[in-house]
Amino acid sequence: MSIARFSPFELLLLKSRSQVDTAKLLLLAWVLVHRQHVSEGQRRRRLAQVSVHFRHGHDLAPIIHIAQQQDLKAIQLAAEVLRKECSKEHSLGVMHQAITVATDSGELSLANHYILRFLADLLNVAPLTLNTLFQELTGSPLAAPEDPSRDAYWRIHDADYYAQKAREAETAQQQAREAQEKAERQERERQQEEAERAHAKAQAEAERERNRQQEQTRRQEQRERKKRQQQESQEGAKQRNSYQRASSPPPPDRTTRALAVLGLMPGASQVEVRKAYRRMAQLHHPDRFYTESEHQIALASARFQRIKSAYDYLMHTYR
């Protein structure tokens, strides 16, 4: 009969003079670990300061270590102990301590926003009570947590990045403009040259016309002569020459076909594909034909399906 080993936190809990206090200590340490802009030493001192009245009776370092590892089992155990043993007044006290530890006249970090809400749920503190408590302690209402999964968050918190991006875009635009000007200049030069060349060509053309007429008469004579010869030599003989087939263009592969469905040339970029798809989808969407006959709608939905599958295929291939 073997028992699984006791985890460090379980041992701490068993050795502690008061299990609730140890559990509270771990949860507060968890909050502290998620505070930002605080050094390790400050965290330790703050925890010691909070736990003066706790009957934990052991060193704080292992608790902080467990909190740093974010050991889910230990935190769950602490939460269960706390929930089991805390009365209503007591739980408000714990909430109070958690809020002071989380803020301390600093800003509430994003993780702590959620941790505090979790603790409030655990201790049966209603959102309204939490808000009042938070306002009393910090002087500002508990705001909704910011959302780093949104673009707007990073526009506020990393404005430098966006400024740099805007600068880069501007330089790119400028370069494009310069390139365009250059192209226009070249175009003008080319046109001038062409005009000159056209003039020279017109002169040469007349000369060539004369030559061609002479050539033609000569060729006709030659051809007649040849025909006569052929008729003489191959009069009954079968022709065994196989026809040389004109080389047809290579069969369009699936990508080209899909591009053609979207009305694009081969080699179109992803952005172009997406734009074309939008336009075509709007144009051929079956919902546009709902006033027309069933047949029209069926046709439109078939077209729409074709466009959609072409787009899906292209999006798959553009890696």
Added chain:
Amino acid sequence: MRDLYQRLGVSPQANDEELQHAVARCPNSALRQDAKAVFEVPKHRESYNQTLTTLSDIGQLRARLGLTHGAHWQGDVANDFSLPADQAVSRHDELVDRVSQAVVLYNRLRGLRGIWLLIVTFIVGTGIGVGLGFTLSQTLAA
């Protein structure tokens, strides 16, 4: 906060290339823009991942403690992280079980102590006797 990995259908361990592809294929333009803002810069992604880890941990804790639908998590606070409640055992009960088991084992060991002492002295005594006999026979043979 939303779980962008889940919404784009990639794993959180995906490398940059896979992520970029997933972002490019995302049909929702607003989500695409947000995902670009987060995943294009390594620093942003790192900080986002940290919050994500904490939130998913809290989500697991809530599921295990039966707090999935707690008052503070209604609305769109962190819906992506609200897992269905699981039937995991209470850690506290488990701990109590283990402690009681350990106590029973300890008591049994204590109770067996007298018998064990006898057996051990017997084995040691026979061992010494055999050893002495062996050395004696060796010397006599010599």
